[in-house]
Amino acid sequence: MSALKLETIDIVDPDLYVSRGYPHQEWALLRREAPVYRYERPNVDPFWAVTGHAQIVEVSRQPALFKSIQRLFMTIDEEGAPDPNEGILRQLLNMNxxxxxxxxxxxxxxxxxxxxxxxxxxxETITTEVLDGLVGREECDFVLDVSAKLPLAVIAEMFGIPRSDWDAMFRLSNMMIGPSDPEYGGSNTVKETLELARMEFFQYFNALVEDRRKNPRDDLASALANGKVNGEPLPIFELMSYFALLIIAGNETTRNATTGGLFAFINHPDQWRRLKADPSLVPHAVEEIVRWTSPVIQFNREAVADTELNGQKIRAGDLLCLIYPSANRDEAVFDHPDEFDIGRNxxxxxxxxxxxxxxxxxxxxxxELQVMFRQLAERLEAIELNGPIQRMRSSFVGGIKHMPVRYRLKPRA
Amino acid sequence: MRIVVDHNLCEGNGRCVEAAPGIFELRDDDRSYVLEEQPPASLRGKVELAARLCPRQAIRVLDK
Incomplete structure (x- = not known):
């Protein structure tokens, strides 16, 4: 790793995330030499890369000094990308x-x-049904057949969205999170993909809002449609954005933690045997899966005033990029951070x-993760990769699009 | 020491109750309440752990 140098490492090119996954060696170098590093490259707007656990906590604790903005994350300049300062939605992640x-x-x-x-x-019931769907086969795409199904079903049920529309929610979420991935964006530009997905989402949510204003139920759609902020109904753009946020966040991240968690177990069979032998470890195992996979790679902040962070002079208007998976491997906080240890506590x-x-x-x-991994530990008797995993083209969310596996699964007890 | 929980931030995650039982209590409104606002100094470690673990960083430990 002595070959890596601060001046030349790349941590934002989405193609690197496709070919290699997370750049843990680059992040380790940054934590060691410059946990608050001025990242200046020709293909991206300059920003401060914040990679240390303590520094990310320090920034996160001060939302008045480091505010959230429309531009959620850093990526390279690409033809056909939307204006990053506009943002496609206006929701909690952009608010202060x-x-x-x-x-x-x-x-x-x-x-x-x-x-x-x-x-x-x-x-529990949805998870059992999802796993029942694997019985009678020996091969599947774990992402499409398992990981994607549970969180999508749960958030859709919470919203009161009928099953016939779940595939659309899945497709549109993928377009919003992975617009620069050809599998989700096709031949359209990133901007076109985002706008198409937003338009279709908003049309759908608008109909849902109209229905729930007439016929309120005890679901999330009704709570938002009839919800108030400071005594007033939500403005339409913010309301539509709120729907989109919860649908997208509710099904992308848990999907990737589930896939990444099983992938970690496949690569650490001793930990898989340990979980099967002692299911009481499930809550700790889930925390370790979330640490290990850290599905959200980064969120931005903007400095409101001149300040200092880890000895670096930050100026008002500077962008800071908080890199969570790096913090979760910080040697100052975790013993043996590069070990996957489901008993970590x-x-x-x-x-x-x-x-x-x-x-x-x-x-x-x-x-969701606790229920899923408890049931997997009970029923999954053998599991191995049946081909390479395919990662999403994104420096924002660590997505795994496909994970072919061969397995042996017990029928329902 | 004096403990303050910011109820605009607290969402009842309950980490404080795990870290410092007897000092914090989770109530039906999904918020944490301080049972002992000025606990003895010997409990400072637990209180500070609770503040550090709070996901919403809603707990402030003040020096009187």
């Missing part, structure tokens, strides 16, 4: 206090530890972020 808290308050009680407990039985990872913007769906994601 006090507006952020007011918007979050519209639905946040459905996502607290207590709030998600009412979904437990439903999540404590495990203060920040894969869900921390502070004002802590992932709204973290408790739901944890519950």
């Amino acid at each position: 206090p006090p507006e952020h808290g007011a918007y979050r308050g519209v639905v946040n009680r459905r996502f607290t530890p207590r709030g998600v407990q009412v979904l437990r039985q439903q999540i 404590p495990n203060p990872h920040i894969a869900f972020g921390i502070g004002e913007h802590f992932c709204l769906g973290a408790n739901l994601a944890r519950l």
Whole structure:
């Protein structure tokens, strides 16, 4: 690794994420030599790459000094990309206090530890059905046949979206998160893909809102459609954006944690045997899966005033890019950070972020992952790769699009 | 020391109750309440751990 040099490493080219996955060696170099590093390259706007755990926490704790903006993440300049400062939606991730808290308050009680407990039985049932779908075969695409199905079903059920529309939600989410991946964007430019997906999403959500204003139910769609911020109904663009945020975030990230988690177990068979022998490890295992996979790679902040971070002079208007998977391998926080250890405890990872913007769906994601890995540990008798995994072209979300596996699965007990 | 929980941030994740039982309590409104606002100094370690672990960073530990 002595060949890597700060001045020449690349951490934003989405093609690198396709071919190699996460650049852990580059991030380790940054943490060691410059956890707050001025990243200046010809193909990307300059920004501060924040890779240390302590520094990401410090920035996240001060939303008034380091504000959230329309531009969510850094990537290389590409032909046909939209204006990054415009942003395709306006939702929680782009908002700041006090507006952020007011918007979050519209639905946040459905996502607290207590709030998600009412979904437990439903999540168990959906998971069992998903795994039943594998019985009678020996090969599948674990992403399409398993990982994608549970979170999509759960968030769609929470919204009251009928099953016939779930495929559309899946397709549009992929277009919004991976618009520069040819599998999702086709021959369209990134801008065209995003605009098409947004238009179709908004048309769909608009009909849903109209229905729930006439016939309110006890679902998320009704809560948003009839929700108020500071006593007023949500403006239409923010309302549509809120729907999109929850649908996208509700099915992309948990999907990738599930796939990445099973991939980690395939590569660490000792940990898989350990989980099967002791299912009481599931909650710890899930935290380790989330640390290990860290599906969200980065979120941006913008400095509101001149300040200092880890000795670096940050100026008002500077972009800071918080790189979560790097923080989750920080040697200063984790013993043997590059070991996948499902008994790790404590495990203060920040894969869900921390502070004002802590992932709204973290408790739901944890519950889904716990149920999924408990059932997998019970029923999966053998598992191996049946071809290479295919990664999404993105420096924003660490997506695995396909993971062919060969397996032996017990029928339902 | 004095403990303050910001109820605009707290969302009832309950890490504080795990880290410092008897000092924090989760109530039906999904928020954490401080049972002992000025606990003895011997509990400072636990209180600071609770503040550090809080996902929303809603806990402030003040020096009186």
